[in-house]
Amino acid sequence: MDLGGVDVWGQIALETSQMYVSEGGAAKSRTTIEKLPDKVLLNVFCYLSHREICRVARVCKRWRQIAYDTRLWKHVSLRPEVSGLHVSSLENLLHLVSVRFGPSLRYIELPIELITHTVLHELANKCPNLTHMLLDFSTAMQLHDFSEMQAFPTKLKYMCICLSEVIFMEGFMRKIYNFINGLEILHLIGTYEKVEEEEEEIYEVINVHKLKSATPNLRVINLYGINFVDDSHIDAFSSNCIQLECLAVNYCSKVTGSTMKTLFQRSRRLTCLLMQGTNLQSEYVMQVEWEKSSIQELDITATDLSTECLIDMLSRIPGLRFLSAGQLNNFNDNVLKAWTELGNTRNLIALDLDRSDNLSDDALHKFLSRHGHQLYGLALSGMPHITDQLWQSVLPILTNAKILVMGTQERLGVNIHVDQLMDGIANSCPHLERLELRWDPENLRFSDKSQKAIDILRVKCIKMKCLSLRTIANSSCIFVTSTSIVQKFCNNDFTRQYIPTAGIDFFLKNISIGSYKNVNLHLWDVGGLALHGNMLDKYVFGAHIILLVYDVTNSSSFDILDEWLSKIKSFIEAYDEIPLIAVVGNKCDMEHQRTVKRDRSHRFAAENGYPYHDMSARTGEAVSLCIAGLAAQVLGVRLTRTDQDFHKPIIIAEIGDTVDINSIHKVVKRFPTKKQFPLAFHPRFPASKSTVCALQ
Numbered sequence: 001m002d003l004g005g006v007d008v009w010g011q012i013a014l015e016t017s018q019m020y021v022s023e024g025g026a027a028k029s030r031t032t033i034e035k036l037p038d039k040v041l042l043n044v045f046c047y048l049s050h051r052e053i054c055r056v057a058r059v060c061k062r063w064r065q066i067a068y069d070t071r072l073w074k075h076v077s078l079r080p081e082v083s084g085l086h087v088s089s090l091e092n093l094l095h096l097v098s099v100r101f102g103p104s105l106r107y108i109e110l111p112i113e114l115i116t117h118t119v120l121h122e123l124a125n126k127c128p129n130l131t132h133m134l135l136d137f138s139t140a141m142q143l144h145d146f147s148e149m150q151a152f153p154t155k156l157k158y159m160c161i162c163l164s165e166v167i168f169m170e171g172f173m174r175k176i177y178n179f180i181n182g183l184e185i186l187h188l189i190g191t192y193e194k195v196e197e198e199e200e201e202i203y204e205v206i207n208v209h210k211l212k213s214a215t216p217n218l219r220v221i222n223l224y225g226i227n228f229v230d231d232s233h234i235d236a237f238s239s240n241c242i243q244l245e246c247l248a249v250n251y252c253s254k255v256t257g258s259t260m261k262t263l264f265q266r267s268r269r270l271t272c273l274l275m276q277g278t279n280l281q282s283e284y285v286m287q288v289e290w291e292k293s294s295i296q297e298l299d300i301t302a303t304d305l306s307t308e309c310l311i312d313m314l315s316r317i318p319g320l321r322f323l324s325a326g327q328l329n330n331f332n333d334n335v336l337k338a339w340t341e342l343g344n345t346r347n348l349i350a351l352d353l354d355r356s357d358n359l360s361d362d363a364l365h366k367f368l369s370r371h372g373h374q375l376y377g378l379a380l381s382g383m384p385h386i387t388d389q390l391w392q393s394v395l396p397i398l399t400n401a402k403i404l405v406m407g408t409q410e411r412l413g414v415n416i417h418v419d420q421l422m423d424g425i426a427n428s429c430p431h432l433e434r435l436e437l438r439w440d441p442e443n444l445r446f447s448d449k450s451q452k453a454i455d456i457l458r459v460k461c462i463k464m465k466c467l468s469l470r471t472i473a474n475s476s477c478i479f480v481t482s483t484s485i486v487q488k489f490c491n492n493d494f495t496r497q498y499i500p501t502a503g504i505d506f507f508l509k510n511i512s513i514g515s516y517k518n519v520n521l522h523l524w525d526v527g528g529l530a531l532h533g534n535m536l537d538k539y540v541f542g543a544h545i546i547l548l549v550y551d552v553t554n555s556s557s558f559d560i561l562d563e564w565l566s567k568i569k570s571f572i573e574a575y576d577e578i579p580l581i582a583v584v585g586n587k588c589d590m591e592h593q594r595t596v597k598r599d600r601s602h603r604f605a606a607e608n609g610y611p612y613h614d615m616s617a618r619t620g621e622a623v624s625l626c627i628a629g630l631a632a633q634v635l636g637v638r639l640t641r642t643d644q645d646f647h648k649p650i651i652i653a654e655i656g657d658t659v660d661i662n663s664i665h666k667v668v669k670r671f672p673t674k675k676q677f678p679l680a681f682h683p684r685f686p687a688s689k690s691t692v693c694a695l696q
């Protein structure tokens with residue numbers, strides 16, 4: 001892969017060195033990329049990622065020298081799975097810190113294996129200007145020993161800690177409390193998305209109360225997706241924290257809002273409150289003295305607030321500027337009307353109502369006729385009844401719009417006339433910077449003049465930076481190397497019989513992911529024999545997702561993954577769209593016979609920058625949730641909580657396995673209700689021969 005990069009750059013150098021420019025018949029002068037001054041090359045390199053910079057460093061000595069200029073190494077991510085650099089050993093990192101990063105370094109991201117006391121000492125000593133740091137413990141199996149840690153960067157203003165669900169942080173935190181009292185911005189990231197690994201037991205892996213006492217100057221607190229964070233933590237953060245301006249607790253499902261009243265009484269400077277996906281209770285929200293608050297930004301998406309509460313709150317907030325109120329069943333016409341009549345909507349500049357589809361187009365039209373001119377951002381996506389008609393009628397009012405998001409993935413009975421819409425946008429919104437159309441491609445109608453419509457948009461909206469025609473086909477192709485997993489996912493079937501797959505088998509499964517109600521997943525079950533056949537490239541072609549499955553009880557199945565991967569990589573390198581690859585350890589029901597150690601497989605996945613999942617085709621553990629999660633990632637959406645519940649397995653154990661009656665209740669409780677799901681999607685209880693029992 002690396003060599004490929006060098007080839008391209010080498011070629012550019014070669015081509016440019018052979019280029020001659022002639023000026024009015026005068027002597028030909030030779031212009032080569034070599035002749036560019038160092039300063040210019042440095043500026044060019046600024047636009048490259050560190051991975052690319054490392055590649056171009058191999059082109060020639062001079063490029064290497066420029067690539068290693070410390071000015072290019074101010075912001076460094078060492079997390080390969082989020083497109084950062086992979087550092088193979090601690091020694092290499094220590095060398096990098098002292099030689100390349102030095103005083104230039106402002107921001108660093110460290111993955112668990114690189115968070116050691118020696119690295120932190122080195123950063124403290126060699127990088128005096130380090131003000132921003134991210135420590136990723138999310139994949140931790142165990143922590144390094146920090147008992148000898150004496151130094152830690154002292155100038156940190158920003159710290160982000162990605163928590164693991166099972167690693168207790170207190171030993172480490174106790175060592176750093178004295179160094180972090182200058183922190184102004186704190187992000188604690190939980191494991192919300194990793195629900196497939198969710199334990200019934202919730203551990204309080206970090207002591208939020210102590211952390212709060214150590215950081216008195218926080219302005220921004222973001223607690224994201226942390227399963228143990230509750231109202232008492234919000235209370236703790238708000239006490240003696242007069243600087244607090246922004247509090248985000250998105251996806252902290254234990255938060256009910258019971259301490260919100262005190263929060264607002266204490267934190268008069270609070271301007272931004274983000275509570276998406278929490279368990280907010282209307283009664284608590286209504287107790288807040290909203291009229292005295294300085295709140296400007298509010299996110300209450302995907303909460304269960306009542307209509308009464310929404311009216312009460314919106315009519316009392318004096319200066320709301322940004323409102324994100326998506327997926328709210330109770331956000332209806334009455335709320336919009338009351339807000340306009342009783343509240344202050346004069347300051348509103350951005351409104352996101354994605355999937356709040358109990359609003360009628362009539363009410364929206366009235367609201368926008370009144371306030372459309374003041375809006376910089378408007379998202380009315382995920383509402384099947386809001387079509388180009390409403391947009392056409394309000395576009396002439398949206399004269400200040402910079403961001404517009406429209407359309408839904410649901411197949412509509414009517415068609416959307418894209419050309420006219422583009423025309424309307426081009427003529428009405430000269431300041432537009434981002435336009436997103438999310439309609440299903442089947443519903444989009446283009447005329448012969450569609451090319452012209454795009455041109456008009458380009459000419460009239462000269463500030464446009466992003467045009468997203470998210471015409472994602474509602475289907476994904478998944479390449480899987482295990483029949484049992486495919487059978488389990490598609491037919492909820494498992495057999496102990498082993499029949500090797502000759503070549504490839506095809507399966508189809510229709511699932512629902514968030515607002516995508518009919519996602520067709522095409523699963524290609526590729527047999528192990530294909531690895532040495534000459535058809536593999538044909539099988540890989542077109543896959544959106546590749547699951548590389550090995551057997552946790554069989555080391556040779558793991559050892560051969562390298563070979564799978566290098567072949568697959570050699571094919572996909574040339575693709576425009578690189579598939580999402582995940583490493584899967586199957587047969588995790590046979591933990592007692594595991595021969596491939598967890599840290600080995602996790603390291604393999606991390607080094608290649610791929611996610612890792614343990615699964616069991618026999619019990620169904622993580623099968624459905626993992627595949628649905630990857631499909632959601634491809635579609636660029638999140639699995640909703642209902643989706644996650646739906647994909648959690650009901651694990652079937654044959655008679656003879658231990659049955660825990662409490663676990664049965666837990667599983668039954670987790671069942672999606674009929675209201676949430678149409679009957680067709682309802683998972684059936686297993687046949688009477690088996691017993692339902694939660695083995696997870």
Ligand SMILES: Nc1nc2c(ncn2[C@@H]2O[C@H](COP(=O)(O)OP(=O)(O)OP(=O)(O)O)[C@@H](O)[C@H]2O)c(=O)[nH]1
Pocket residue numbers: 481482483484485495496497498499500501502526527528529586587588589590615616617618619
């Ligand atoms: N206990 C247990 N056995 C499993 C599991 N998954 C598969 N097996 C068994 O392992 C054997 C092989 O399973 P397959 O899924 O057919 O293997 P495969 O990877 O498709 O094999 P090829 O088609 O040759 O590539 C069968 O006997 C299955 O019953 C699992 O999760 N747990």
Ligand SMILES: [Mg+2]
Pocket residue numbers: 481482483484499500501525526527528
């Ligand atoms: Mg097979």
